[in-house]
Amino acid sequence: MIMLTSLKPNSLWVIFNQICQIPHPSHHEQMITKYLVDFANRHKIECHLDKVGNVLLRKPATNGMEHIPSIALQAHMDMVPQKNEETQHDFLVDPIKPYIDGEWVKAKGTTLGADNGVGLASALAVLIDPEVEHGPIEVLITVSEETGMVGAFGLQPNWLQSHYLINTDSEDEGEIFTGCAGGVDFKSTFAINYAVIPEVHDTFLRLSLKGLKGGHSGCDIHLGRGNAIKLLVRFFAEYAQEINFRLADFYGGSLRNAIPREAFAEISLNRQDLAKFQSLITQYHQVLESELNHVEPSIQFIATEISQDKLKRVLNADHQQKLINWLNSAPNGVIRMCDNMPTVVETSLNLGIVDIKENQISAYFLIRSQVDSAKDAVVATLISHSQLANANYEISGGYSGWTPNLDSQLLKLAEGKYNQIFAQKAKIMIIHAGLECGLFTKHYPHLDMISIGPTIVSPHSPDEKVNIQSVEKYWSLLCAILKSADQLK
Template identity: 35%
Template sequence: MNRVLAEIDYKNIFKYFEEISAIPRGSGNMQAISAYLVNFAKEHNIEYIQDEVLNVIMIKEATSGYENAPSVILQGHMDMVCEKESWCNHDFEKEGLELVIDGDYIRANGTTLGGDDGVAVAYALAILSDNTLKHPRLEVIITTDEETGMDGIIGLDTTNLKAKYMLNLDSEDEGVILCSSAGGLGGTVTLPLQYEDVVDGEGILSIAISELQGGHSGAEIHKNRTNANVMLGRILMQLGKSKEYALADMQGGNKHNAIPREAVAKIVVAAACIEEIKKKVEDIAEDIKKELLASEPDAKVEVTICKDSIGKKIKKECTDKIIYMLVTAPYGVLVMSSDIEGLVESSVNMGILRVVNDKMEFHYSVRSSINSYKHYVSDRLALLAKSIGADYLMDGEYPAWEYRKESKFRDLLTDVFKKQYNYEPVVTAIHAGLECGIISEKMEDLDIVAIGPDMADIHTPKERLCISSTKRVYDYVIAVLEAIL
């Protein structure tokens, strides 16, 4: 393997990051990466468990002098969100990532990087392979399918775990110690579609939105980033006020937990008016783009006359219902926290829009640190679905990770941080969902905090991992382990 990261390697962190980056590990494709972790454990004579859902637990006993220290879980997930640029032909099912060093950052060519949460895996392997370190008993937990519903951590058996502390390594801001995170659920609205034939004298227009920033639907939902699906619904609503059309097809986004960057619709219009309607859509799009100059400076809307032959179109009644759902369903930040300044309390993201088996599917990701409000938002989606004759299914629910008023582990991390960095860390909560809430329900007395190095634009092809921050945070983790006595 041609080691792109060899020149920047530090204590084997980037060696292992590059090795796992060579393995396809999108959510749902966990066999190879799970097997890699098992082979690592075997090669290093480390006790391991691989369970039915392919989670891997690796246990390394305490070093001399730490036999009576509280055991520590190091935890992260092995899967990654697979997003790519429209020009990129990368096959996430079969191909490893093409890593690029870009100044003080690592990125991937045209795709997501998988720093979320590959850096946790790299940290854990670097620690486990280094026999010079001082540490208490380590229980390393690397879970599967975190990004698509936390199935791995839900299926984890914690019976044989002894840890009193857990360090989750799934955060993206150096200098921030997380102590709470939102819970969430998925909601899917399914609308049966009725069609009619396209007749002579009708033409097809394609409306394609691209070049939006996108981002993590929890960690970046407050950054005023435009959802391509919602924007497309707005354009079509505006068009319908003065022009007649029918939908032929519509799709956008492919991950419930990523803000969609792209969406496209094909509409059927009278051929005699096609140029006029094309101009109307372009005018509507220009007005919206002017609104977005500060938040989405690269937004692109392309309107083209299609030469494709389409035999059927969605009936107007169904077209109206689709647009109604897109523009009236709750979206974005719904409530800000009253307890922590600047923290989002509740939000919803319309992540995936697609036609499957003559049904339009709307996939939503709901997040909230308040369980009752999370269900309230889900109930609103269900009520909207009912109003248009659609079905609603709630799934993938996971609990919030609740704040502990007293935390010896949090205090220890704060003290070690001040010694290493010479300033106070930020101790706060995050709106993104973490696995901490689920494992805290399984191990009620477990004292948990979450940290991580600087990353940007996760869940997008612009994702990047800061090299210098990754090194500093690794040294911080080692210092924390040494301080546990």
Template identity: 35%
Template sequence: MSNVLENLKPASVFKYFEEISNIPRGSGNEKEISDYLVTFAKKHDLEVIQDEALNVIIKKKGTTGYENAPTVIIQGHMDMVCEKNSDTIHDFEKDPIKLRIEEDMIYATDTTLGADDGIAVAYGLALLASDDIPHPPLEILITTSEETGMDGAIALDPKNIKGRLLINIDSEEEGFLLVSCAGGMRARQILPIVWETTNKETHAYHISIRGLRGGHSGGEIDKGRGNSNKLIGRFLNDLLNTFPYVMNKISGGSKNNAIPREADAVILIDPNHTSILEEKINEWNNIFKNELRISDPEVYIGYEKVENNFEKVFSKETTQKAVESLVLIPNGIQSMSMEIEGLVESSTNLGVVTTTNEEVTFESAIRSSVKSLKHNISNQSKLVADVLGCKFIGDADYPEWAYNPDSKLRPTFVDVYEKLYGKKPEVTAIHAGLECGLFKEKINDLDMISVGPNMFDVHTPDEHLSISSTERTWDYLLAVLKEIK
């Protein structure tokens, strides 16, 4: 086991963060990390519940003087988004995350770091292992598959939870107290493929989009960053309006809650159109460089001739419908909040495009803090699917978390922050989805807040976590717990 973080403070927090970084824990692959948490609880003689969804709840009594204090739930999720560049060799099913330190930041090596939400797990374990931290009775709730549909939170049995004060540690900006978040759902448009025999006289080209920054489809959707699936769709549509071609494959992105950074297509063209293809590549490189010069200055569209050894290709109609889907499926910000300046109210992200032998699937993550607007985007997406003769599936629906004007937890967090730093924290909402809305549906009298240390470029291989912010947020959390008697 590596010891890259052994000299960092708080020592116990970074010890556990490094331990869990050695355990593969992509969404849907959580058995090992869930069992690790159970083993940890038993080793420390703590009550533990592991449910069928592999959620883990570990309970610890209050310390001296806090025996009768209200129970506090410390909550996060054990899964992480597994993102890497196409040329990175890393198996998220078995390889540990390779940690490295650069000044005040912890990075992985060419993959996502998993600080979202491994830092919540590390905070929780450090609290449970401590014998010198004053705290009320604790329930450390670590859920599964948050990143792919909040399946763990959906499956949670509220009978296993006693606490009515919940501290969600799944925020990414220190000094901000999150008190509301968007709800969301998944939308999938499925295009059946009609295959035809390949014309061996055609030339095959691999078209690629590279150089985009990507990011969290909630937290970074307002940054103007390019979506590789939409960009390649624009190029392919213009090309289709210039000369006919057929396609063998289209793909892009790997997680619907990450703005896709890469996209690929294989097209087969008449050899007489090669020079036009080259001209179009240059033209669209200039277009993308101009449009994204601030947000994604490294963007480029590439092409490479490949061997035409394909036995079959999309029919002309399937090719056209695939391209039209890329262009027409809604993407990006759909509405801004009129109540909170600068807050995205509704958005959708065409995050994943995949090709199988039977179909092309276009998968989007829809978010909104207004339920009716969320379903309006879904309805628009369904209409696009209907027009193009595609199947539409809308699922993984989770509710928004509404602001609670009568919260007792919020004033405690504000007061403690003022005492520590001499200024008020910013109380705000977030466009990204949190599990809090689901918990509120299950436990109506739950009082919640969300906090976290500074982390950057989450859901991308550039994800990094501030060491000093992690320490300050830990101190802040302990100070709050000390106040809850």
């Protein structure tokens, strides 16, 4: 088996392989923080931690390059913990298992953590690779980016010394990002009442809608992939109304910034309705295959009989219908594309999680937009949607986008180096995702920033993979920018 450590650039892949061995989901970054501190001590690199857990490393310039402006390289230390249902994996204990599959590095049944592990590895590799020439370097590593940009929100003023910053969290090699969407979280909750299981109900089923690709709720939202929550509730709203079933549970998704790949429900019904119900499942499955075959070729929709012991109660009829109507009418997906960049999403939202706990059901949305007023309009829509259901709602974690600066000196340097190295033009882009750059401007309004990275497909899902050749190209560009930073004014 070809090992990651045999790939080039070797220093980057060795470090990324080490990162994969360390559990580091959001809000559980103690072990990766210890690794970073130990890394700094081992290589005699200046290291600082702030009150929220961000790590800042500093290294002097290569001999003879002390006059070059300081550049900060920035990555986040956490990863999105997603796995397939059948995969046995504890993200708080078990290492990620990366492997090489042709042109790609993947993980076995889980997210790989290339988002943002490869970027983190590249920043650390710059600090220790003797072949990399650079001026003064800072490496800023933030905490819990994936669950609300905790580290970026908590970044203290007067900590960074650099006037230039390269964010390493982009996911398309050949594209240089100079702007990003803002975002806000929205949670809607309403109380539900239960009833006893009807006496005529003697059959109990668990419905599973799975096999979807999922993916990043920003970068992949325009691809037309199925949202498992929306697809499952559509079945109840559109196909199953003629059956006298009772809903005991409904849940799907696990992260508000990942498109849900799986959703589940538990129901009771009379056995005499079972054959008809199964035929409706088959019919709906065929509809989904017809509608989504090109984007979701592996979709599954199955019913499995379960013991009555699994169901103690069911929703009362009124609240069952309220739940179905509420979720079925919830907005989801792309709202609007950018007028001046028609291939870029301007505004979207993702229904990422639904769960029932105790006597209430909750739905979690993440709204993204390049335009603050458009983001506010979607929030207003969700408020109306909640109020129609007499649901409570919470709005949190709002942040503005990163406004593009097409006159950026760092952008011009990166664009020129890309053209020089690869004899082709880089694409100047805005990403429909939350990069931390926009938040850095609060305390560092002078920062000149860009974002670059290798090609990562299906981040935030177990199908996540990073292209090996793109990592090498990304590394070449990064090193060339650092070497030529004397061109910055």
